[in-house]
Amino acid sequence: MLFFIFCAAVHIFSLSAAECTRELLQDLTASYVAALAAGNGPSGISGLAGPDVSYIENDAPADIAAGLLSVGIQIDFNRSIYDTTQCASYTEIVATTDLAYVIGTRLALNTDNKIAEIRSNVCNSGDWLFNAKGSLEYNSKETWDSIPEGNRDTREVIQAAGDAYIDAWGDDAVKPPFASDCARLEGGSYISGGNCLLNFPPPFNITYRVYTIDEQLGAVDIFHNFPFLDTSIPRDPGTQTNNFVRIEGGKIKYIHENTVCSKDNCGR
Ligand SMILES: *[C@@H]1O[C@H](CO)[C@@H](O)[C@H](O)[C@H]1NC(C)=O
Ligand SMILES: *[C@@H]1O[C@H](CO)[C@@H](O)[C@H](O)[C@H]1NC(C)=O
Numbered sequence: 001m002l003f004f005i006f007c008a009a010v011h012i013f014s015l016s017a018a019e020c021t022r023e024l025l026q027d028l029t030a031s032y033v034a035a036l037a038a039g040n041g042p043s044g045i046s047g048l049a050g051p052d053v054s055y056i057e058n059d060a061p062a063d064i065a066a067g068l069l070s071v072g073i074q075i076d077f078n079r080s081i082y083d084t085t086q087c088a089s090y091t092e093i094v095a096t097t098d099l100a101y102v103i104g105t106r107l108a109l110n111t112d113n114k115i116a117e118i119r120s121n122v123c124n125s126g127d128w129l130f131n132a133k134g135s136l137e138y139n140s141k142e143t144w145d146s147i148p149e150g151n152r153d154t155r156e157v158i159q160a161a162g163d164a165y166i167d168a169w170g171d172d173a174v175k176p177p178f179a180s181d182c183a184r185l186e187g188g189s190y191i192s193g194g195n196c197l198l199n200f201p202p203p204f205n206i207t208y209r210v211y212t213i214d215e216q217l218g219a220v221d222i223f224h225n226f227p228f229l230d231t232s233i234p235r236d237p238g239t240q241t242n243n244f245v246r247i248e249g250g251k252i253k254y255i256h257e258n259t260v261c262s263k264d265n266c267g268r
Helices: 001-019 022-038 041-047 132-141 154-168
Strands: 049-056 077-083 090-094 101-109 115-123 177-185 190-192 210-214 219-226 239-248 251-261
Touching: 001 210, 022 041, 022 077, 022 090, 022 101, 022 115, 041 049, 077 132, 090 132, 101 132, 101 219, 101 251, 115 239, 115 251, 132 177, 132 190, 132 210, 154 210, 154 219, 154 251
Parallel strands: 049 115, 177 251
Antiparallel strands: 077 090, 077 210, 090 101, 101 115, 177 190, 210 219, 219 239, 239 251
C-alpha cells in the first residue's frame, strides 16, 4: 500500500513537471518579447533558455550574441499563438521606427520548459513588399480573438487549411477553404475581399515546413521555403518565408506572409 502511494505520487510529480501549459507559454513568450525590446543580448533570456539553446535566423544557424536580442527593437505591435501540444509559440513583431522590422519568431521548449530553439524570419528594408507601417496598420485592425470552445477547429483541420493554401500555389487541383472575406497581408501590402488564391508556374516544391498550431486562436504558422520568388536563389530550395494563417470554422480568414529576400524585393 505504501509502495503504491509512493509510485502514484512520483507519477503525478513527473507528469506535472513535464506539462506544457498555455500560461507557461504565454509568460515565457512575453518575457522573450520584453528581452527583444530591452536589447541586452543573450543575458536577457538567461533565465528562460536552456544551456544549449539553438538560434536560427532566416533558416540558418546564427550567433545569438550578434542577433536580434542585442538590437533593442522598439516594438509597436506583437501577436502570439501558443501550441501546447508541441510546447512552442509563434510571435509576430512589428517595429516601424528607424530600425524597422517585421519579425516572425518561433520558440520551442525542451522538457524542462526552457527555450530549446529560437527560430526567426527577420524582414526589413528590401524584403518582399516590406513596409512596416503598412504591416502595423493592417495587422492591428484585424480581429484574432479567442474562438469559443464549442466552435474550435481541430489541429488537423487548422493544419490542413494552412497546407492547402501553400499546396495550391503549385497545384491548381488543390482548393483551399478561403472565407469569402479572406485577406492577405503580404509584407506591408493588403489584399482583401476573398482574393487569397495564388498560383505559380510549376514545378513548385515547398519543403522545410515547421508548424505552430493554436486551436484556441484558430491559427497556424508555417515556416517554409518559397521557390521561384527570389530571382537570385535557385527554385529548390528557394528563399525563407513564413505564412501565419487564421482559420474560423474551417475557413481561412487572414494570411500574413513574411518573406526574406537576398536582394531588393527579391529582384522583382
Ligand atoms: C506585446 O503585446 C502585448 C499585448 O498587446 C502588450 O501588452 C505588450 O506590452 C507587448 N510587448 C511589448 C514588449 O511591446
Ligand atoms: C523537393 O525539395 C527537397 C529539399 O530541397 C528535395 O530533397 C526533393 O528532391 C525535392 N523534390 C522535388 C520533386 O523536386
